[in-house]
Amino acid sequence: MTDPADHLLYAADVRKTYRDGDVHAVNGVTLGVRDGESVAITGPSGCGKSTLLNLLGALDRPDAGEVYFRGEPLSGRRDLDRFRARQVGFVFQSFFLLPTLTARENVQVPMFEGPRLSARERARKADGLLELVGMGGRSGHRPSQLSVGERQRVALARALANDPVLLLADEPTGNLDSANAAKVLDLLTQLRKERNLALLVVTHSPDVAERADRVVRMRDGRVVDDGTRPA
Amino acid sequence: MHFATFILKNLTRRRVRTALTVVGLGVAVGSMIALLGVSHNVERSVESAFDIRRVDLVVMQKGKPLMTDSHITEYLVEQVRKMPEVERVSEGVVSSANAVRSDGKTGDPFLVQGWKPDNFGFEDMTVTAGRRLRPGDRHKVMLGRILAGNLGMVVGDTVAFVGVGDPYEVVGVFDSPVVFEAGGAVVPFAEWQALAYGSEKLVTGFSVRVRKASPDSAAEVAAAKAKIEALRDPERSRLELTALSPDKYVDSVSQLQLIRAVSWLVTAIALAVGVISLLNTMTMSVLERTQEIGILRAVGWPRGRVVRMIMGETLVLAAAAAAAGAVLALAAMRTLTLMPAVNGFIEPDLAPGVVARGFALTVLVGLLGGAYPAYRAARLLPTEAIRHD
Numbered sequence: 001m002t003d004p005a006d007h008l009l010y011a012a013d014v015r016k017t018y019r020d021g022d023v024h025a026v027n028g029v030t031l032g033v034r035d036g037e038s039v040a041i042t043g044p045s046g047c048g049k050s051t052l053l054n055l056l057g058a059l060d061r062p063d064a065g066e067v068y069f070r071g072e073p074l075s076g077r078r079d080l081d082r083f084r085a086r087q088v089g090f091v092f093q094s095f096f097l098l099p100t101l102t103a104r105e106n107v108q109v110p111m112f113e114g115p116r117l118s119a120r121e122r123a124r125k126a127d128g129l130l131e132l133v134g135m136g137g138r139s140g141h142r143p144s145q146l147s148v149g150e151r152q153r154v155a156l157a158r159a160l161a162n163d164p165v166l167l168l169a170d171e172p173t174g175n176l177d178s179a180n181a182a183k184v185l186d187l188l189t190q191l192r193k194e195r196n197l198a199l200l201v202v203t204h205s206p207d208v209a210e211r212a213d214r215v216v217r218m219r220d221g222r223v224v225d226d227g228t229r230p231a
Numbered sequence: 232m233h234f235a236t237f238i239l240k241n242l243t244r245r246r247v248r249t250a251l252t253v254v255g256l257g258v259a260v261g262s263m264i265a266l267l268g269v270s271h272n273v274e275r276s277v278e279s280a281f282d283i284r285r286v287d288l289v290v291m292q293k294g295k296p297l298m299t300d301s302h303i304t305e306y307l308v309e310q311v312r313k314m315p316e317v318e319r320v321s322e323g324v325v326s327s328a329n330a331v332r333s334d335g336k337t338g339d340p341f342l343v344q345g346w347k348p349d350n351f352g353f354e355d356m357t358v359t360a361g362r363r364l365r366p367g368d369r370h371k372v373m374l375g376r377i378l379a380g381n382l383g384m385v386v387g388d389t390v391a392f393v394g395v396g397d398p399y400e401v402v403g404v405f406d407s408p409v410v411f412e413a414g415g416a417v418v419p420f421a422e423w424q425a426l427a428y429g430s431e432k433l434v435t436g437f438s439v440r441v442r443k444a445s446p447d448s449a450a451e452v453a454a455a456k457a458k459i460e461a462l463r464d465p466e467r468s469r470l471e472l473t474a475l476s477p478d479k480y481v482d483s484v485s486q487l488q489l490i491r492a493v494s495w496l497v498t499a500i501a502l503a504v505g506v507i508s509l510l511n512t513m514t515m516s517v518l519e520r521t522q523e524i525g526i527l528r529a530v531g532w533p534r535g536r537v538v539r540m541i542m543g544e545t546l547v548l549a550a551a552a553a554a555a556g557a558v559l560a561l562a563a564m565r566t567l568t569l570m571p572a573v574n575g576f577i578e579p580d581l582a583p584g585v586v587a588r589g590f591a592l593t594v595l596v597g598l599l600g601g602a603y604p605a606y607r608a609a610r611l612l613p614t615e616a617i618r619h620d
Contacts, residue, residue: 059529059613084613085531096526100240101232108232110530119233158530 005071007032008198009056009166014065016051025051026062027221035165038192038199040212048221049202050170056200057088057168085113089159089197093171095151097143103130103154104139107161114162129157133187149180156187160195167192169201173208185211238543245516252512253551256505256596260556263501264581264589265563266494271585272410272578273490274481280409281438281477284321284351287452288439289480290459293471298436298484299326304464305432307472311439311462316455321351322437324423328416329393333383337393339571341378342415345423351438352412361386361403368419372399375413376406381571390416395426410578439474452476502596505552509600513545517604521611529613538605545601546594553593557586 004010009032016026026048033039033056041049054060055067058080067074069087077083084090097106107126111117117125130139133153143151152172159167172188173181189211192199201208209215217225242249281289290311292301305322312320324345332338346352348366356363364373372390374382379401384390389398399418407413424433441448441455459474481487517524524537561581568579 054614057529081528081531081533083531084529088531090529092526096522098523098526100244101237105232105237105240109237109527112234112536113531113533122232162531 002032003071004032004066004068006034007068008035008037008070009033009200010068010071011052011056011062012066012068014052014055014062014067016048016055016060017063024221026055028065029218029221029223030065031056031216031223031226033166033198033200035198036192036196037214038201038212040209040215041200041202041218042204042209042215043218043224045204047218049218051221052218053168053170053200053202057090057166058084082113085110086115086162087164087166089161089164089167091152091155091159091167091169091172093174095143095148095155095175097151097154097158099143102140102142103135103146103157106143106154107157110158110161126157126161129160130154132160132191133157147180149176149183152176152180152184153187156184156191160191163195165196165198167197167199169199169203171203171205172201173203173205181205181207234539235543238540238547241516241520241540241544242547248512248515249548252508252548253555255508256548256552256593257555257559259501259504259508260552260589260593260596261559261563263494263498263592264556264560264585266490266497267588268560268564268581268585269577270487270490270494271582272580274487275582276408276410276578277481277484277487278477280352280355280407280412281480283355283408284438285440286351286438286477287441287448288456288459288474289436289477290439290472290474291436291480293460293473297486301436302428302433303436303472304467304470305434306464306466307462307470308434308437311437311459314455314458316442316451316458317439318442319351319440320437321349322347322420322434323350323352324420324427324433325435326423326427328395330382330416331391331393332381333388338382341381342411343392343423344412344415344417345420345427346417347420350420351440352407352417355408356412357406358403359406361401363403363405364417364419368402369422370397370399371402371419373403373405373417374401375415375417376404377410377414378416379404381414498592502592505549505593505596506600509545509548509597510603512548513541513601513604514607516544517541517608520608524608524611525613528611534609537611538609541605541608542598542601545604546597549593549597549600550590553590556589556593557581560589 004012011029011031013028013030014026015028017024029052041052043049055062058074104123104126107129108122111122127139130136133156135150135153138146138150173184176184185208203209214227216223292303295301308320308322311317326343327340328343329337329340348364353363359376364371374384384401386401386404388401390401391398441452443451456474460472462472464470475483527537565579567573567577
């Protein structure tokens with residue numbers, strides 16, 4: 001059996017059932033992600049990809065099984081908020097930027113729960129991250145003043161706010177046109193390599209899956225293929 | 232960005248709703264502060280006058296909560312005056328009266344006090360025009376500053392009291408630390424006693440300065456009080472006295488009790504309105520921001536920070552409403568004191584203590600109004616946001 005301690009993140013036979021309708025969204029999935037590795041999870045809609053991502057990112061708890069981070073079970077941690085704040089960066093399909101805040105302020109939102117920084121240091125760090133994603137010149141703009149591609153780049157900068165080791169992305173290019181999707185993917189690839197981030201990305205897109213080190217295919221809440229490269 | 236900036240930005244997102252909440256709550260808080268202010272000012276005015284006049288005991292007829300219903304025989308006053316424990320006594324005849332204004336119309340009611348020339352009240356009275364009453368004056372009146380303004384009268388004019396025969400000549404205008412003295416009139420004791428009681432030698436009440444020989448003045452005052460309350464007039468054996476310290480007296484005056492009761496009633500209503508208003512605003516806000524709050528939780532905000540965010544927003548609203556309410560209350564009190572019907576009874580100022588009490592109560596409103604929305608926000612799961620996607 002694979003040792004969870006060999007992985008940055010490891011899901012061991014995790015299951016999640018939603019009470020309404022008794023749906024087995026995730027049904028006995030075992031999956032590991034190593035430091036710096038990129039994994040794409042693909043499969044048809046409703047196969048449990050996003051639910052699995054939520055379980056791996058400690059946004060939700062499995063009904064059975066265990067998720068390990070660096071060999072430690074997450075179920076034993078009482079500070080899952082802190083775990084998410086400091087170890088994980090999230091990128092969502094709909095960006096979820098706060099509309100009243102500028103790009104610079106949006107990037108600072110997770111920093112309230114990160115390592116202690118002054119307001120000035122937070123702003124400086126946010127500017128640096130926005131520069132990194134090519135949004136340095138748009139830091140004072142609100143989401144409504146940005147294109148969808150720019151919003152996703154700001155969301156990416158926000159995901160990096162507390163220097164996580166793991167990036168979880170749920171359909172990060174799902175709302176983007178092909179040009180913007182390519183830019184975001186380039187950026188994800190570049191950042192992952194520069195920062196040695198582990199990346200777990202849920203996607204329908206063959207372009208996204210193609211860039212991953214490993215592709216995991218799911219159907220009906222189960223992993224049906226783990227480790228194949230896209231054809 | 233500071234956390235406080237984040238809170239303020241959330242409030243400025245819905246400017247109209249925030250403004251309406253602040254105004255609505257501000258009106259409720261303003262009425263609360265104004266009434267607390269009126270109540271406080273009246274009590275403070277009476278208490279400070281007794282304090283300035285070094286009054287230790289206020290003596291009235293027992294069982295007569297309305298000051299003007301108290302009738303005490305002069306025999307009892309003289310018995311008190313003769314007590315070795317008593318340094319000085321000032322009696323008065325107090326009643327409500329109306330007068331004809333300079334424009335010929337009947338004015339609003341005010342207090343008229345019949346005082347002897349040695350009354351304590353003359354000591355802290357400031358004569359701003361004319362002179363004080365003198366022994367032997369007949370049909371002379373001193374008008375308080377506010378009353379003189381209301382009636383439009385100056386020294387040398389004559390005042391026609393409604394229901395009183397001959398008019399009274401205004402010999403002086405005075406200011407007093409007691410607002411309803413400044414809004415009233417002082418006339419010679421004997422004349423007003425005759426008008427109020429006919430041939431009966433009665434007074435409304437009297438103030439007592441106790442002779443203090445030892446540092447334990449409280450014991451001396453208590454002893455004098457007991458002795459005064461034990462006095463009986465052989466001709467009116469059922470007439471009993473009650474001697475109260477000034478603060479107890481203020482507590483016992485039924486008009487002041489009524490003002491206080493109304494103040495607290497309005498305060499309770501204002502608090503309820505405030506809590507409901509904030510509850511509604513913040514619950515709406517939380518419902519609208521379900522997805523955002525879920526995202527905040529997703530990026531690692533613990534429940535505690537979400538609670539602090541919602542409570543912070545609520546408290547900012549409450550503080551803004553308290554500030555608006557204090558301004559409204561001051562404006563309302565200033566406006567009220569322009570009205571002759573009440574300007575002889577209330578002062579336009581707001582004591583810092585009253586404003587502080589208003590702020591404290593509004594913060595309480597904020598805490599109560601924000602608690603449920605904060606609880607609700609804190610219970611939101613990060614996956615709520617994802618599901619909304």
